[in-house]
Amino acid sequence: MHIFDYSFLDNGLLPAALTNLTANIYALRSASGLRREANPKIFTELEQVARVQSVKSSNAIEGIITSDERIAAIVNQSSAPLNHDEAEIAGYRDALNTIHTNFKDLDFRQADILSLHAQLLAFSGNDDGGKYKQNDNLILEIDSAGKRRIRFRPVPAQETAEAMEQLELAYMEARGNANINQLLLIPCVILDFLCIHPFRDGNGRMSRLLSLLLLYKKGFLAGKYISFEEQINLYQQLYYTALQESSRGWHENTSDYAPFMKNFLSMLYMCYKELDKRFAILHGKKVTKKARIEATLENSLTPLSKRDICAILPDVSPTTVEAVLGAMVKAGKIRRVGQGRATRYIRT
Template identity: 45%
Template structure:
């Protein structure tokens, strides 16, 4: 059966790119700790917005939705669910509230995970809430034409309880080690949980809820103020690319955690940057880099182009990936070629020394 050693595996993840992302997240966390102590009044507004966005987008990723009016009433607990979709939205609302309010008392153990899953489906009549899957399942994806294909075959149902116990143990051991960055441990745990796919339904929503839980338990509170789920939905193509890259060879213990780890770190960093930007906007001191940092109203290609507008020094692909970590290498390369073709940027050097600079 598959083994897990997050302490050992984390050491292989410490490439320059991942280390750069970790450093940027740690610095952003420090800024947020100061900002939240200075302006606690602003946090109420941010929390209310993030809560609605999280409940809405995490369910919408799974094709579960209702009207904006009904969503607002459900979040405020002013109405009872009236159909299956609303029952599941109400369940997500309840589990999210539990995590927000009591994360310090919710350790990631198999029994806790089962309880959270039970609560996710508590408003429905479904019998599988709070139980591991009772039959084997597969992860399906659809292409642009609507054709379906099996993206990943998780381990069998009979192996699920033991595998979930093992990743919980590996997580606890890595935290006790004291030398493994918790962010790396969280990313590995969430990737493994997703690959195990332990439930008949609700695996995607549970993975996002567990991400928040583990971030909060390790002092990364940004998800309370900026919806991590919303950022995942906004970059879901990159999310699925990263998942696909990191699940290859998983059943054989030969997968590469780096693509998913870097994606998740990029999302967390994007959340901190958006927090900076919203704090600035709410306090009347909008930063000059706010649009670049958050990418609002700009496509990925436009965000890459804006980097060159604001950087007098040449940029490498690695520089761009570090500054815009939610964008894939494929998109970066495609955009750089387009910018070269239209004369916007100039290529300098070759091979590893290649840099790009805005054509003046």
């Protein structure tokens, strides 16, 4: 069985890139904390947008998709789920809301993890909610010729409960070590959770929920206001490559956490940078509406829909947004991605 040991984080021999990345994140966290205290209304607006994007993106990574209109209706609880995919979306909404509102009372302990998993699958009619897997599972991939191969063998079902207990205890021990940078510890714990793969269904979504929980508990709240899940969704290939690299040799205790740590922290850093930009836009409302729309698109790291822009700038009419979008496309400042309701805009 894999030995859960995070003492390597205490030896100070981490790559300089990780050290610099964490230093930048800590600086951005401090700045955003001061802004949040001084501008609660702006951060409330940002949180409302981020919740919708988080629910949409985390499910989209697993191929669970519906229209933006239905996502918004489900997240805002103005409509009940109408099919299986929407039931999955509603489950993520509730689990995410639990973390947003109760993260101080929750912890990385098995009881809370199982409870969140039960919430995640509550609407789907799946009896596996809140229970560890009863049968062994495999992580497969399909090559260009359509041939399947095993990418990773998670912990066997009969060893899962013990592995989760060891993971919980190892995290608690490392969390109490003042010499361990807690921000570096979190992605290591999430990688180990993914390698255990403790559930029959919902492991990926649970890993993202637990990422937010652990980040929030340590004061890294960017994911409340800029969707962490959306960053992963936009750069899925980089995420899965890092996951594959870091899981190689995991069972033999020869794996390298660094690739996954770097990817995880890069996604968090991008959230903080995006938060910095969106705050500047919302805070600078004395600027003309046209300039604010242009700045929103030019500063965004991710494609935005007209609906996204209207949510970020609620005092700007959809007609004005549409007119500015058309002018910016014509001028070559932005380009369209997708068609119809899926249309998004990104800087060129």
